[in-house]
Amino acid sequence: MKKKLFKEKQLANQTLRRLASLSSLVILSACASEAEGTITVAGSTTVTPIMRELAVAFANETGIHAQIQEIGTSSGINATIEGASDIAMSSRALRDEELASLTPINFAVDGMAVIVNPSNPINNLSLEQVTSIFAGEITNWSEIGGNNAIITVVSREEGSGARTSFEGFVGLTDSGISLIRRDALIFNGTGGIIAAVSGNRNAIGYVTAGVLDGINVTDVSINGIRFSGETVLNGTYIFANNFYIAYGVDASEDTRAFVDFIMSTAGQAVVAAAGFVPVN
Numbered sequence: 001m002k003k004k005l006f007k008e009k010q011l012a013n014q015t016l017r018r019l020a021s022l023s024s025l026v027i028l029s030a031c032a033s034e035a036e037g038t039i040t041v042a043g044s045t046t047v048t049p050i051m052r053e054l055a056v057a058f059a060n061e062t063g064i065h066a067q068i069q070e071i072g073t074s075s076g077i078n079a080t081i082e083g084a085s086d087i088a089m090s091s092r093a094l095r096d097e098e099l100a101s102l103t104p105i106n107f108a109v110d111g112m113a114v115i116v117n118p119s120n121p122i123n124n125l126s127l128e129q130v131t132s133i134f135a136g137e138i139t140n141w142s143e144i145g146g147n148n149a150i151i152t153v154v155s156r157e158e159g160s161g162a163r164t165s166f167e168g169f170v171g172l173t174d175s176g177i178s179l180i181r182r183d184a185l186i187f188n189g190t191g192g193i194i195a196a197v198s199g200n201r202n203a204i205g206y207v208t209a210g211v212l213d214g215i216n217v218t219d220v221s222i223n224g225i226r227f228s229g230e231t232v233l234n235g236t237y238i239f240a241n242n243f244y245i246a247y248g249v250d251a252s253e254d255t256r257a258f259v260d261f262i263m264s265t266a267g268q269a270v271v272a273a274a275g276f277v278p279v280n
Contacts, residue, residue, distance in 0.1 A: 039254055042069035043076020043089035045189040046162045046208045047243050050108065050274045051089050057270050058261045064254050072188070073161030077102065080246060086255040090244040091161030091208065102246040107262050109277040111209035111227035112166050112239040113219040115194075117201040122146045124221045127238065131170040133204060136181030141202065153184040154196045154205035162190070165241045166206050208241070210275045229277045243276070 041051055048070040055066035066087075069076070073090045080088035081101045094104045114130055116122055122141065125133075132138040134153055142148040156163040158178060166172075172179040185203075187193050193205040198216040209227040212219055219227060222239060231237035245262060247255055261267045268278035 039064065039066040039087065039252075039258055040069060040085045041066050041076075041087040041089055041245075041258075042071055042079045042085035044073040044091040044161045044243075045070050045191075046073075046091040046110075046160075047089040049211065050243070050271060050276055053274055054262055054267055054270050055258075057266065058258055061261070061266070062257065064257065066258055070189070072157075072159060073164075074159045077246065080248060083248070086247065086251065087258065088244075088246040090246060091241060092164045092244075093242065094244065094246060098246075102248055104244045104246040105259065105263065106242045106279055107245055107267075108243040108271045109232055109279060110241045110243060111232050111237055112162065112169060112206055112241050113209040113212055113227055114204065114206050114222065114239070115197050115212075115217040115219050116204050117197055118216060118218050119201045120146065120218065122220060123218065124224055126223055127170065130222065131172060134170060134172055134180050134184070136183075147202075149202045152196075152200055152203040153181055154193055154200075154203050155180050155184040155186055156190075156193065156206075157186050157188045160188075162206070162208060162241075166239075169239050213275060232277050 041055070048068060052068050055068055059065050069079075069085065071079070073092055076085060076088040077090060077094065077098050079085035081098065088102060090104070094102060114125065120141070122144065125144070129138065129144055133151055134155070136153070138144060139151055140148065141151055167178060167180065185196055187196060190207050190211055193207050194211070194215050194217060197203045197205045209219065222237065225231055225236050225238075227237050227239070232240045245259060247259060263280060265280070268280045271278045
């Protein structure tokens with residue numbers, strides 16, 4: 001009975017995600033018609049901050065403007081496949097069926113940071129502990145040397161590129177089904193995760209490490225290793241994550257110019273200045 005109800009819930013969630021994606025396509029198409037001559041870039045909320053900075057630098061250099069739509073990785077990829085967006089931004093690798101329509105380029109590397117409230121005495125977790133916490137097997141901080149308090153797990157929504165990457169890192173998927181605990185608090189965007197963890201001394205969540213500067217959370221080390229450009233590049237920080245842009249075969253000259261700028265020395269300098277690891 002529980003399995004049947006779970007499958008029904010999964011189907012319902014999939015339907016809602018498809019409807020959300022269709023709504024995003026309609027919105028993007030309307031925006032494109034109103035802003036003719038601009039590039040539309042749509043997708044990951046995690047990638048959005050750095051993409052906005054790249055768009056400003058590109059406009060300053062070329063006079064070509066990129067309109068950034070923060071609608072989530074899967075919706076952005078679908079919008080680009082359907083032609084409602086020129087470029088998709090993704091915080092996960094593209095799937096086989098998506099690769100049939102789009103060409104992806106890895107333009108930056110980031111770390112997925114596990115974050116806790118600043119008042120939490122925990123400052124390091126093993127990979128096994130992270131997995132057990134998000135699976136609901138460890139439910140009290142005292143079980144791992146912390147305060148005697150129930151752990152509040154905070155996660156991104158299903159379909160989020162950040163969540164897909166995180167679940168892959170910690171091994172919390174089974175045949176495409178998420179194994180993150182069912183009572184986790186779910187937020188559609190990085191900002192919601194940060195607000196939830198900064199406002200709850202017993203919460204734990206995950207965000208892209210590039211947003212850590214100036215926010216009221218603590219990123220814990222994983223297996224004794226903290227995120228940095230060096231630890232990502234040398235492979236010792238195990239939660240390393242690639243950021244992608246993707247475009248179709250009929251991409252316009254302006255679209256290709258923006259892609260070239262992102263991969264240029266100037267674009268990669270913007271990536272580095274924003275706290276991410278450039279690939280060139």
